[in-house]
Each structure stands twice: as C-alpha cells, then as structure tokens.
Amino acid sequence: MRPYRFALFFMSFLLGALALAMSELHGRIFQSSLTELQFSRALLAIATGSALGGAGALLQAVFSNPLCDPYILGVSSGGVLGAVIGMSLGLSIHWIHAGSFLGCLLFTGILQGLLSSRRSDASQVLFFGILLGLFGSGILTIWMAVADPMGVYGALLWMLGDLGHASVGQGLFLLMVVLLILVWVSRRSHELDLLMLGDFQASSMGLDLRKARRRWIWIASLLVSLSVSHAGMIGFVGLTVPHLARAIVGASHRKVFPFSCLLGAVLLLLSDHLGRWILSPVELPVGVICTLWGAPALIFLLWKGPVRLMRASMR
Amino acid sequence: MKSFLVEAKQIGISYGAALFQQLNWTFRAGENVILVGPNGSGKTSLGRLLAGIPESIAKTEGSVSFDKMDLRHLPSIERVQKVSYLPSDLHLQTGLTVGDFLALARFWEGGSHEDLVVKVLLDLRANTWINQPICTLSNGQRQIVLFALALLQDSEFTVFDETFSYLDQEYLALIRTILLERSRGGKSHLIITHDGTWSVLQGSKLMVLSKGRLKERNQKVPAFFDLSDAEW
Numbered sequence: 001m002r003p004y005r006f007a008l009f010f011m012s013f014l015l016g017a018l019a020l021a022m023s024e025l026h027g028r029i030f031q032s033s034l035t036e037l038q039f040s041r042a043l044l045a046i047a048t049g050s051a052l053g054g055a056g057a058l059l060q061a062v063f064s065n066p067l068c069d070p071y072i073l074g075v076s077s078g079g080v081l082g083a084v085i086g087m088s089l090g091l092s093i094h095w096i097h098a099g100s101f102l103g104c105l106l107f108t109g110i111l112q113g114l115l116s117s118r119r120s121d122a123s124q125v126l127f128f129g130i131l132l133g134l135f136g137s138g139i140l141t142i143w144m145a146v147a148d149p150m151g152v153y154g155a156l157l158w159m160l161g162d163l164g165h166a167s168v169g170q171g172l173f174l175l176m177v178v179l180l181i182l183v184w185v186s187r188r189s190h191e192l193d194l195l196m197l198g199d200f201q202a203s204s205m206g207l208d209l210r211k212a213r214r215r216w217i218w219i220a221s222l223l224v225s226l227s228v229s230h231a232g233m234i235g236f237v238g239l240t241v242p243h244l245a246r247a248i249v250g251a252s253h254r255k256v257f258p259f260s261c262l263l264g265a266v267l268l269l270l271s272d273h274l275g276r277w278i279l280s281p282v283e284l285p286v287g288v289i290c291t292l293w294g295a296p297a298l299i300f301l302l303w304k305g306p307v308r309l310m311r312a313s314m315r
Numbered sequence: 316m317k318s319f320l321v322e323a324k325q326i327g328i329s330y331g332a333a334l335f336q337q338l339n340w341t342f343r344a345g346e347n348v349i350l351v352g353p354n355g356s357g358k359t360s361l362g363r364l365l366a367g368i369p370e371s372i373a374k375t376e377g378s379v380s381f382d383k384m385d386l387r388h389l390p391s392i393e394r395v396q397k398v399s400y401l402p403s404d405l406h407l408q409t410g411l412t413v414g415d416f417l418a419l420a421r422f423w424e425g426g427s428h429e430d431l432v433v434k435v436l437l438d439l440r441a442n443t444w445i446n447q448p449i450c451t452l453s454n455g456q457r458q459i460v461l462f463a464l465a466l467l468q469d470s471e472f473t474v475f476d477e478t479f480s481y482l483d484q485e486y487l488a489l490i491r492t493i494l495l496e497r498s499r500g501g502k503s504h505l506i507i508t509h510d511g512t513w514s515v516l517q518g519s520k521l522m523v524l525s526k527g528r529l530k531e532r533n534q535k536v537p538a539f540f541d542l543s544d545a546e547w
Contacts, residue, residue: 121371190422193411197419201405204368205419205468206395251410251448 037164043171044163045272045286046265048231051178053264054185055223056238057245057257061192062216063122064199070224070238073129073217077136078107079228084143084155093165097229100158104225107132108218115214122199125213161234161287163272174226181223182261191216192253236290237264240298247301267294317501318344319382321365321398321472326377328360328369335361335527337377342472344501347494349513352524358507361524362474365505366400381472392423399470403477405449405457413452413460414445420467428467435463439489455481462490472503480510491516 055070062068070076082103086096114128144152166174185192191212194202203209227234241264242256249255268286275289320343327336334357342348352358360373367386369375379386381397389397405416417435418427436442441459444452449460458481465473479490494504495517506513514521521532 190419190425193415194419194422196411197416198406200368200402203391204366204395204400204402205464206392206399206423208391246410250412250415252412252415 040166040168040171041163041272042269043168043175044166044231045269047171047175047178048163048227048234049237049265049268050175050182050261051223051227051264052234052238052268053241053245053260053262054178054182054257055220055227056240056264057242057253057260058185058192058216058220058223059238060242061196061253062213062220063126064196065122065126066243067239068126069235070220070227071133071233071235072126073108073111073221073224074131074133074136075104075107075111075129075221075224076228076233077133077140078103078105079225080155080159080233081136081140081143082106083158083229083232084140084147084151087151087154087158088143088147097165097170101225101229104221104228107136108221108225111217111221112214115210115217122213125217157285158232159287160285161232161290163231163268163286164283166230170230174230177226178223178261181219182258185219186254186258189253189257192257193251196251196253232287234268234287234290236287236294237268240294241267243298244301317471319397319471319501319503320344321379321381321503322383323365323379324377326361326364326379327375328357328364329374330372333527335524335529338529340365340529342503342505344471344503345498346503347498347516347519348503348505349516349519349521350505350507350524351509351511351521356524356526358524359476362476362505362507363400366398366474367394368400395468396470398472398474399465399468400474401461401465401476401478403458403480404454405461410448410450412446412448413441413463416449416460417463417467420464431467432463435466438466438493439463453481455483455486458482459486466493469502471501472505474505474507476507477509479506479508487512 052070056068059068059070059072060066079100080103083096083100085103086099091099111125111129111132115125140155144155147155191207194205194207195209195212195216197205199209202212242260245256245259245263249259268290271289271293272286274293275284275286278284278289320341322342323338323340325337325339327338328334329336338361350358350362360370363369364375365379367379367389381389386394386398413436414427414429414432417432418429420432421428433442433445436445439459439462441456441463444456444460449457452460458478461478462475465475465478479487482490494506498504498518506516506519513519523530523532
C-alpha cells in the first residue's frame with residue numbers, strides 16, 4: 001500500500017488543471033505556483049483524508065454504531081457556519097479557516113456542555129449531536145435565504161469540500177497535528193475496542209464510560225475541526241473507510257485506526273486526482289468525486305460480501 | 316488467605332414499582348453463593364447492584380461496599396479489580412477475536428497479556444479459538460470466553476448471572492472445580508441461576524429471591540426448583 005501512496009502523492013503534481021510532463025516537473029519542483037497549488041494540495045489531501053478516516057473509525061467505535069460518520073455530532077455545522085460568516089464579512093481565506101475552526105470548537109463546547117449536565121448513554125449523545133447539526137443547518141439555511149448568490153455559491157462549495165485553499169505551511173502544520181493525534185490515539189486504542197463492545201460491557205469491564213466518551217468526542221471533534229476548517233465538508237471518506245479497513249485488517253483498533261487513516265489519505269488523494277482530471281480544466285469538488293465513485297464501490301462490496309458492517313475477520 | 320467483606324446495606328431497586336427494598340447481605344472471602352428465584356424476581360438487578368453497575372433506568376437505594384469502601388465512589392478500574400459482573404451472553408456486533416477481546420480484561424495494565432490469555436484458554440480447553448471472531452462462536456463457547464474473562468480479571472468477588480446456562484455437563488464440572496479452587500484461595504462468587512444442580516457446589520450457600528424477600532434455604536434441593544407460592 002505504501003509505494004502506491006507515494007506514487008499518488010507524486011501523481012498529484014502531474015495531474016490537474018495545470019498538467020505537467022515529467023520532464024517539466026524536475027525543473028519546476030521548487031517554483032512557487034507548483035509549490036503553493038499542488039504540493040500543498042497533496043499535503044492537505046493526506047492530512048484531511050487521515051483525519052476523516054481516523055475520526056470515522058473513532059466515532060463508530062465510541063458509539064458502537066456502524067452508521068456514524070465524522071459529521072454526525074454536528075460539529076461540522078459549526079465549522080460551515082464559521083466559514084460562511086467569515087465569507088460574508090469579506091475576510092481573507094486564512095481568517096475564514098480560523099472562523100470555521102472556531103465554529104467547530106464552539107459547537108463541540110456546546111455538545112460537551114450538554115454531556116456534562118446529565119447522565120447520557122450512547123444513543124442520547126448521538127441524538128444531541130444530530131440535533132445540534134440540524135440547528136446549525138437551520139441557521140445556515142436562513143443565512144442562505146438572505147445572502148447574495150455569490151456568497152451562497154461559496155458556502156455550497158465549502159459544503160462540498162475543496163482542497164485548493166491551503167498553503168504549504170498550513171498543509172504541513174495540519175499534517176503534523178493530525179499525525180500527533182494519530183500517535184496518541186494509537187497508544188490508547190484498547191479504549192476504542194472496549195467502547196465498541198457497547199456501554200454495558202465496557203462499563204462492566206472497568207471503563208469509565210463518561211470520561212472515556214467525553215475524551216474521545218474531544219479528539220474526534222478536533223480531527224473534524226481541522227479537516228472542515230481547511231477543506232470543507234468532504235463526505236463519504238469518514239463513513240466508509242473504517243468498514244473497508246475492518247474488512248482488511250480485522251476489528252481490533254490497534255490495526256483499524258491507523259489503517260483507516262492511511263486508507264482515508266489514499267482515497268482522498270485519488271479522488272482529488274480524479275476531480276481535477278475528469279473534466280479538466282474544470283475542477284470538480286473532491287467531496288462529490290468521493291461520493292460518486294465511493295458509494296457504488298461500497299454498495300458493490302457490501303452486496304458481494306467481503307465487507308460487513310461492524311463485523312470483520314469473518315473470512 | 317486474603318480476607319474482605321462485601322456488604323449490601325438497605326438496598327432496594329424500583330422500576331416504577333419496587334422490586335425489592337431494604338435488603339441486607341454480606342459476602343466474605345472464599346464464599347460461594349447460589350442465588351435462585353422465579354423470573355422477574357430481580358436476580359439480575361440485584362447482581363448488577365452488588366457489582367456496582369446498576370441498570371441506568373432503575374432507581375436504587377442503599378449502598379454496597381467493599382471493605383467499607385462504597386462501590387459508587389470507587390474508580391471504575393479499582394471497582395472491577397474488587398467486584399465484577401459477568402452476563403449470560405456477549406452481544407457483540409464486532410469481529411473482535413477471542414484473543415483481542417480477552418486482552419482487554421486487564422486493559423489498565425497495557426499490553427496484550429498473550430501468555431496469560433493462552434494459559435487461561437488452555438485451562439478451559441479453548442486455546443484453538445484464540446483467533447476466531449467472537450461473533451462466530453456458539454452460545455456455549457461465548458459463555459466459556461466470558462468465564463475466561465472472569466479468570467483474567469481475577470476480581471475478589473464475581474457475580475455470574477446465568478453465565479453457565481448453555482454449558483454441557485463436562486464444562487460445568489470443569490468450571491465448578493475451578494470455582495472451588497478459587498474460593499479456597501479467598502475469591503468469592505455469586506452464581507445466579509435457574510439450574511438447581513449448582514447446589515452440588517461444595518460448601519455453597521443457597522439463597523432464594525422471591526417477592527422482594529431474600530431467604531437462605533439449607534435443605535437439599537431437586538435439580539429443578541419449585542418456587543411456587545405454596546413453597547413460600
């Protein structure tokens with residue numbers, strides 16, 4: 001898998017609206033346009049794909065629910081709201097990223113506040129998250145009704161996901177932060193295995209459910225916030241990648257978590273290439289590409305049998 | 316032999332209507348208690364309360380303590396080292412293998428405890444299942460995995476709630492031997508069951524929970540209890 005991942009990384013320089021021949025690549029590798037537009041894009045694809053794949057695996061375990069995706073807790077709604085507020089105010093892209101990140105954190109804070117005030121089981125927490133997301137979408141809809149069409153177009157693009165708005169520095173920073181989180185999570189993956197057993201079994205085996213769930217929701221929210229604030233809402237990856245990972249490496253999160261991150265990065269990189277190549281020079285949003293090829297692929301795998309929701313290693 | 320005392324004081328549970336109230340019960344180190352009672356009498360609710368993990372929808376009263384330490388105030392990891400609860404089945408939607416699952420028994424210590432897991436599975440003649448996903452096991456096999464979990468957790472006091480209901484006579488005999496050996500070492504067990512043959516467990520005490528009352532029954536009991544009103 002690893003050589004293929006590196007091949008995709010380098011292919012990202014060659015494909016897209018500005019196609020480059022191999023001979024040109026060597027000469028232009030350090031030129032600013034290439035560095036800014038394509039190197040940063042590849043970095044962002046890897047960081048975002050890892051974050052979404054990891055957050056999906058994490059949340060499916062925390063709620064012992066195969067239908068969880070990184071956006072189920074409504075945190076991303078805060079991110080989109082933050083971004084569109086930034087766009088309405090005419091802020092630069094960096095401030096829009098910051099606004100989106102703050103929006104995510106604000107919604108995470110609200111969710112955590114709801115959790116601290118009452119004893120909540122997994123389904124109750126999920127319900128809180130879904131309601132929070134709907135509330136955010138409601139506000140966004142009101143904004144879209146009164147905003148100018150260009151603003152609405154910008155918001156729609158944000159909601160579909162776009163990897164073209166980060167600098168190399170941001171891409172590297174994001175990748176570093178995501179990698180640090182992944183290392184921390186990998187060392188505590190046994191908690192994810194316990195949570196996947198369900199509330200009762202995890203609690204009877206000695207896990208402090210309340211503390212563990214709050215901790216993991218913070219971590220998942222941080223991964224989602226980093227991803228949404230830099231690349232918008234990219235669907236599909238976080239929902240489906242953990243299922244593919246479980247089908248390949250089994251159900252233990254010692255393997256599922258890092259593999260979901262790796263697979264998420266590869267799939268997002270691949271989708272980004274396709275999005276830039278299919279209708280070149282027009283670029284299709286990476287979120288749309290992910291869904292268009294990913295959904296039929298997963299339906300096929302589920303239908304044929306190698307992938308089973310939350311049940312792996314049945315081979 | 317290590318000594319300890321599990322004390323339940325004035326405990327009660329209600330789900331709207333009270334299931335039982337103001338029960339007092341004490342367990343000492345090395346004790347084996349068999350708890351029987353008709354369906355709906357509150358055996359599982361009582362077992363979970365004694366293990367410090369009452370059902371979230373239940374309204375509880377009274378306190379359960381281990382050596383004067385209230386279980387509600389003990390950190391979860393400390394609680395499970397002292398008192399643990401094993402259900403009748405593992406309702407797992409995951410493909411975790413037996414080895415992966417049992418490695419979680421002492422998760423707070425870190426590591427996979429592979430040698431210990433293999434040894435316990437060998438003792439239970441189940442070592443060939445180690446790489447098998449739990450969801451592919453039979454009901455009886457899953458109960459043996461649960462018993463292996465109890466052995467690995469090695470709590471001072473363990474509640475087995477119908478944990479042996481699917482096992483054949485050969486496994487039951489093996490498990491009784493292991494439980495007796497553990498109780499000689501100071502471990503205590505509460506076995507919640509409908510199977511009267513458990514009263515053959517040497518030195519065990521038989522308790523009956525019915526209509527909110529807990530009563531010790533010393534007489535020899537038949538294999539299948541008659542817990543009709545007439546008997547009370």
